[in-house]
Amino acid sequence: MGLHVTLRSNRGGPMPLPEPVLQLQDLYFGWPGGSDRWHVPELSIKRGEHCFLHGPSGCGKSTLLALLAGMIKPQAGSVTMLGSQVSSFAGRRRDRFRADHMGIIFQQFNLVPYLNALENVLLTCRFSRLRREKLALPLHAAGCDALRALGLPENRWRAPVGALSVGQQQRVAAARALLGGPEIILADEPTSALDAHNRDRFVEVLIQQARDHQSTVLFVSHDRDLSGHFSHSLEIGQWREAGV
Numbered sequence: 426m427g428l429h430v431t432l433r434s435n436r437g438g439p440m441p442l443p444e445p446v447l448q449l450q451d452l453y454f455g456w457p458g459g460s461d462r463w464h465v466p467e468l469s470i471k472r473g474e475h476c477f478l479h480g481p482s483g484c485g486k487s488t489l490l491a492l493l494a495g496m497i498k499p500q501a502g503s504v505t506m507l508g509s510q511v512s513s514f515a516g517r518r519r520d521r522f523r524a525d526h527m528g529i530i531f532q533q534f535n536l537v538p539y540l541n542a543l544e545n546v547l548l549t550c551r552f553s554r555l556r557r558e559k560l561a562l563p564l565h566a567a568g569c570d571a572l573r574a575l576g577l578p579e580n581r582w583r584a585p586v587g588a589l590s591v592g593q594q595q596r597v598a599a600a601r602a603l604l605g606g607p608e609i610i611l612a613d614e615p616t617s618a619l620d621a622h623n624r625d626r627f628v629e630v631l632i633q634q635a636r637d638h639q640s641t642v643l644f645v646s647h648d649r650d651l652s653g654h655f656s657h658s659l660e661i662g663q664w665r666e667a668g669v
């Protein structure tokens with residue numbers, strides 16, 4: 426059996442009580458042909474929380490984020506976000522929900538190679554009227570603002586993403602995820618290629634930006650040193666049920 430999962434507050438004291446943004450209920454998932462199976466009995470994350478999900482390599486962190494992002498469907502159980510049971514949505518509806526309400530920073534960034542840095546940042550808002558309408562500035566200016574906030578030098582904004590350093594690509598991926606203030610930010614090991622100083626700076630900027638947009642953050646990493654940046658932390662290594 427999986428474990429009952431509860432969030433631990435890193436700050437001490439009572440947890441804030443706004444409504445849940447994200448809820449998992451009795452979720453089961455196994456990759457086709459694989460022998461591992463994951464079970465999350467219950468998980469609830471409230472609006473505005475910044476959560477650090479820690480687990481060793483291969484424990485299923487990316488799998489969990491893919492379930493939350495609606496890129497894969499659970500075999501049983503439910504994923505509820507912003508009051509909608511997204512795990513029951515058909516493909517197009519899930520894609521629309523993701524575009525409108527989620528900013529995702531993938532482990533491999535998933536930047537579009539034939540677009541420059543700024544064009545990559547603008548991409549999600551081009552697909553979501555809801556996110557465009559939340560912008561305080563015209564789209565192009567808002568994209569520039571996001572890159573500036575993430576610290577990408579202006580002379581790199583129009584560079585093809587393949588010509589950027591890994592750290593610069595991470596900033597572009599983060600700016601793209603944050604633009605248009607999505608309610609939920611999912612980040613999959615976005616600092617794995619950075620040294621400790623740049624890693625900490627990157628996470629601080631990400632959290633500050635999320636705070637400005639009142640976004641809820643789930644950040645997964647095997648690097649426990651990062652947990653101090655977050656209001657809550659969660660161990661996910663025990664979610665795997667081997668050999669079920």
Ligand SMILES: Nc1ncnc2c1ncn2[C@@H]1O[C@H](COP(=O)(O)OP(=O)(O)OP(=O)(O)O)[C@@H](O)[C@H]1O
Nearest residue numbers: 456457459480481482483484485486487488489647
């Ligand atoms: N598309 C897939 N098809 C089949 N099995 C997969 C797939 N993606 C991941 N897995 C398997 O699921 C398990 C967990 O992988 P996952 O990438 O979720 O772990 P992780 O904790 O994110 O690892 P890391 O920290 O190394 O990125 C691994 O055993 C992996 O082989």
